[in-house]
Amino acid sequence: MKITNPELANYLQTTLKNQYQSFLFAKPEPASIRVNTIKSNLNSLKQQLENWEVPWQPHPVNPNGLIIENDFLPLSHSLPFFKGEFNYQGVASQLPVLALDPQPGETILDMAASPGSKSTQIAALMKNKGRLVLNEVSTRRLRVLIVTTLRSGGINDATMRLSGQRIGTLLPGFFDRVLVDAPCSALGTLPSHLDEISSWWSIKTMNSLANLQYFLLVSAIKATKVNGIIVYSTCSISPEENEIIINKILKEYPVEIEKIPIISGREFQNGLISYNNKQFNPDLKKAIRTYPQKSQMEGFFIVRLRKIAATKIHPTKKTMDFSPVAQANNSNVADVLKHLSKRWGIDLDYLSQFNYLIGKKRIWLINKDWQEIPQLEFNKAGILLAEKKYQEWRLTNSSVQFLKDNITRSILELNKEEIPALFKTGVFEKTDQAPGYYVLKFENELIGSVSLFNGKLKIRLPHSFDLVL
Numbered sequence: 001m002k003i004t005n006p007e008l009a010n011y012l013q014t015t016l017k018n019q020y021q022s023f024l025f026a027k028p029e030p031a032s033i034r035v036n037t038i039k040s041n042l043n044s045l046k047q048q049l050e051n052w053e054v055p056w057q058p059h060p061v062n063p064n065g066l067i068i069e070n071d072f073l074p075l076s077h078s079l080p081f082f083k084g085e086f087n088y089q090g091v092a093s094q095l096p097v098l099a100l101d102p103q104p105g106e107t108i109l110d111m112a113a114s115p116g117s118k119s120t121q122i123a124a125l126m127k128n129k130g131r132l133v134l135n136e137v138s139t140r141r142l143r144v145l146i147v148t149t150l151r152s153g154g155i156n157d158a159t160m161r162l163s164g165q166r167i168g169t170l171l172p173g174f175f176d177r178v179l180v181d182a183p184c185s186a187l188g189t190l191p192s193h194l195d196e197i198s199s200w201w202s203i204k205t206m207n208s209l210a211n212l213q214y215f216l217l218v219s220a221i222k223a224t225k226v227n228g229i230i231v232y233s234t235c236s237i238s239p240e241e242n243e244i245i246i247n248k249i250l251k252e253y254p255v256e257i258e259k260i261p262i263i264s265g266r267e268f269q270n271g272l273i274s275y276n277n278k279q280f281n282p283d284l285k286k287a288i289r290t291y292p293q294k295s296q297m298e299g300f301f302i303v304r305l306r307k308i309a310a311t312k313i314h315p316t317k318k319t320m321d322f323s324p325v326a327q328a329n330n331s332n333v334a335d336v337l338k339h340l341s342k343r344w345g346i347d348l349d350y351l352s353q354f355n356y357l358i359g360k361k362r363i364w365l366i367n368k369d370w371q372e373i374p375q376l377e378f379n380k381a382g383i384l385l386a387e388k389k390y391q392e393w394r395l396t397n398s399s400v401q402f403l404k405d406n407i408t409r410s411i412l413e414l415n416k417e418e419i420p421a422l423f424k425t426g427v428f429e430k431t432d433q434a435p436g437y438y439v440l441k442f443e444n445e446l447i448g449s450v451s452l453f454n455g456k457l458k459i460r461l462p463h464s465f466d467l468v469l
């Protein structure tokens, strides 16, 4: 393996010294998954893997993670994946949320959230309770985040599209915990992405990323309550994107580094306390580093900070406006819920346990911990319960998977031969049933929302695929 970018090769040699060759030739991280405890549990996932004869190993730290040495199916083509019972998430990528240690009922921010592997991990550890704000600046990546979170069945999240740097001013002292999984040079993933990273990496790009990372972290500190927790992580091995930033932050802001209880003492390295003849705050050894050549996982840096005093609030800067969230007895919501109850046979008492956000054509279901929702750049909250089509409110795949047996009408069952045919293209010829919208049943389970018009049964999928049963 040879790096064709001399600036990068030179930087890595200087930074990694005698580890340079072993880093370059490190075995890439194996595939790994994490069970989504909102929808399933580890035992049933393991049973399913055994049925498919897919070998797995436990994750070295996360009790909900599994390592998949050979994803030959692949698992992403399975119904449990479609139903959001597990997510793909890198081995090292499962660590930052363990360091954050989210608790049910808290108010938490995932500042740079797409594609959402850590967001869904946070939602599951919060047991779908409390308030989880997901932020992502890129419109294209926001769409991916929304697909991931809808599939995972979270009802405690609200998603915004803001520059993370603004959140500290818009929502000062608002959060119990903040994750800054910062955009980075991804040098920790170099052994598996050599050509891609070599094509754009330069010292200048790294420094401009470090500048962005610093301001994201400052914003996160401002957005956190006193005594709250901030976890900063990158999948980069560069001290410029990690220890140098934290060392500067420790001098300028009221935060302290804490040990990371669940992770420390394992096969990880400590954060650096010196680099290029510069000494850092000795507490940086409480940070954690992973290296591909040492623990067969991507290179990650993770530090956990506690905010120990208030940060200044700018008196003239405007903070976030909120809009109220509607309860089930709000007249607009109640009309839609009555319609849904009649059309799909859902008990109204069941629906009254939740709060709602309603627009002209969409209604979102969210947990009752949300009483009001951020107004600015708001995109999505909880589950998309239903969409209005030709005077009818149609359920969605995510709401069917959430409501399950609470739906008792308009159910259409497919068998083992029919279901793969539907997923292969998203369309399946069916002429023996009246046209309309239906809920799809397979093997005694309600799994999605389908339409049947002109003899064509259709399901909405992010992409069609050869389903593995």
Ligand SMILES: C[S@@+](CC[C@H](N)C(=O)[O-])C[C@H]1O[C@@H](n2cnc3c(N)ncnc32)[C@H](O)[C@@H]1O
Binding pocket: 093, 111, 112, 113, 114, 115, 116, 117, 118, 119, 135, 136, 137, 138, 141, 162, 163, 164, 165, 181, 182, 183, 184, 212
């Ligand atoms: C390392 S990725 C996050 C991965 C994600 N946390 C996960 O585990 O699935 C960093 C994300 O930050 C986003 N981003 C870049 N600049 C940002 C900014 N100024 N504010 C918020 N997000 C930003 C990128 O678009 C990217 O999706």
